[in-house]
Amino acid sequence: MAPTSIKNNIRRLRFDTNEMTQQALAEAVGVTRQTIIAIEHGKYSPSLEIAFRIAAAFDVAMDDVFIYGELDQ
Amino acid sequence: MSTTEKSLLASLVITLLVFGNFFVDTLEAVLAGEPMANIGTSLVAAVISVIILEIIVQSLLASLSASQKDDERDRLIERMSFRNGYICLSVGMWIWIAQTTIPTWWTDLPSSPFMARLAEETVRAAAIMTGALVPILLLLLFVIAEVTVTVTRLFYYRHGL
Numbered sequence: 001m002a003p004t005s006i007k008n009n010i011r012r013l014r015f016d017t018n019e020m021t022q023q024a025l026a027e028a029v030g031v032t033r034q035t036i037i038a039i040e041h042g043k044y045s046p047s048l049e050i051a052f053r054i055a056a057a058f059d060v061a062m063d064d065v066f067i068y069g070e071l072d073q
Numbered sequence: 074m075s076t077t078e079k080s081l082l083a084s085l086v087i088t089l090l091v092f093g094n095f096f097v098d099t100l101e102a103v104l105a106g107e108p109m110a111n112i113g114t115s116l117v118a119a120v121i122s123v124i125i126l127e128i129i130v131q132s133l134l135a136s137l138s139a140s141q142k143d144d145e146r147d148r149l150i151e152r153m154s155f156r157n158g159y160i161c162l163s164v165g166m167w168i169w170i171a172q173t174t175i176p177t178w179w180t181d182l183p184s185s186p187f188m189a190r191l192a193e194e195t196v197r198a199a200a201i202m203t204g205a206l207v208p209i210l211l212l213l214l215f216v217i218a219e220v221t222v223t224v225t226r227l228f229y230y231r232h233g234l
Contacts, residue, residue, distance in 0.1 A: 030144070031144040031145070031146070032075075032141055032143075032144050032146075032147070034075045034230075035144050035145075035146040035147075038233060043232070043233025043234070044146055044233055044234050046145070046146075
């Protein structure tokens with residue numbers, strides 16, 4: 001299945017936030033670790049609510065986390 | 074592989090093994106003209122086997138891994154997979170309806186050697202689909218739909234939505 005066209009910076013943001021683990025992010029957001037993995041790899045586009053919660057977990061704006069279209073990662 | 078995927082894979086293997094064995098044995102028995110009572114007993118045995126195996130395997134998997142709550146992705150995957158299972162069931166039902174009604178249309182059509190042969194074959198196929206085979210094929214359709222749900226759930230978990 002083709003990856004979603006919504007790119008994200010979650011991996012980099014996790015690294016910048018004291019190397020936050022996927023499990024810690026999952027717990028902060030209220031989803032499973034598998035969902036965080038799927039979002040990171042572009043295999044799942046989260047709902048707006050989860051997207052806002054991810055941005056809040058990193059204390060950044062949503063467009064710092066998610067970008068629609070091409071992005072060099 | 075996540076706990077959910079392991080659980081789905083276990084369910085798939087159990088369903089395929091138990092019901093696969095049941096359908097092979099049953100179709101042979103029906104075609105050999107065995108009484109329906111024996112087939113009913115086999116069906117009850119198959120259903121009980123699936124329940125017992127599922128309880129054992131799922132309990133084992135639950136004890137080996139941490140409990141995990143469902144989230145929006147799990148619910149979306151479940152909904153999409155049930156839709157696929159429903160499509161599979163609907164297609165099967167329509168094929169069945171066509172299979173049981175079309176032979177009567179063939180026989181009403183103007184005769185030619187080709188049409189006569191076609192009518193003969195379809196009536197013969199429809200005759201096999203009646204009687205003892207009807208509940209078994211109906212059950213087979215439900216099992217195929219269930220397998221479709223499990224396989225597509227596994228696919229979405231592995232390859233994304």
